[in-house]
Amino acid sequence: MRLPKTAHTSRPWRIHEIAPDFHVEDVWALPTPGGPDDLPRLVEQTVSGNNFPEGAPLIVRVVWAARWKIGAVLGWDRPKAGLGARAASLRDRLPDDMREAPKGPESATFPFSPVYLLKDEWAAELANGTVHAVLHMGWVPDESGGYRGRMTVLVKPNGRFGAAYMAAIKPFRLWIVYPALMREIERSWQAGAGGQPTI
Template identity: 50%
Template structure:
């Protein structure tokens, strides 16, 4: 199927109104962002899409995106924001502890190069988490029936957060302009290209 060009933020109801399994373990998290991704596929394509999005490294992202994250990780090291004591199993308990039994039986593969720790993977959902001194965050991918493509599906990205007090709230407010001006546009373009490559390989 042809990858659609438009990429756009979506209203919160597009995420909250769906019976996603992630709702069962994130009732104390805030929904930060919902985006339509430039990805379409068939009913069975979701695991392959997750692999195309979460696999690989950052070298195919634009320079501005990589520079911004290099600065972020450098500041994190300088300020101690990413120390193990602020991460999963230390400052916060991993959401894997909340997973119902059937989702525990559907783990997503670990990825050494990613700061996100996967929680679960089903035929329609993927979730991974990250934690540091400022925030406990969840990345959620969903595969939804596409009204514009008969029998087709499209991908959505949702980001959920639980800020760590006033410092975490200030941090989320500070980075919001950078997320919308740099991070999301670059992310969505790269995700679209990766999916197109995955589709070509599968043909």
């Protein structure tokens, strides 16, 4: 379920102090009911999952493939447009008390690079010719007395072109990509719990 931006901005996440120049693009409540210590499981599932977009509906796979093909032709994803080149990593901004915190898992198939992993939040980043983006996952209490994930995408567009690009892809994100992604997250979460939600 899509949430208002205040669902992210009103919580005392550490990402606020690390990325104050990024703005909140999207916030989603994740279909991942669990206990208070299940964030690492969600992060591992996110990083190691290989069923998205391959397991998504055809239209999502087409949109996803088109983005990467266009990016290849226009050079959006070249190393010189990425982290450490066009954009400095957010790891360089970590305050002293977080420098020794674990980053979380990495995967060659997952496009984001981990920044930090805490008990109740995880952040990963990517940069290309259009945007420097943060994928933030928080672990929050829910109305049933359990916990569940919350996913936020924060962005810092690369100039006017980056802002126009983000505006152009918004309908695809909201109406095609995210609904398919939510279904895949739920399916994988339930499969990891033996088909039963962990409450």
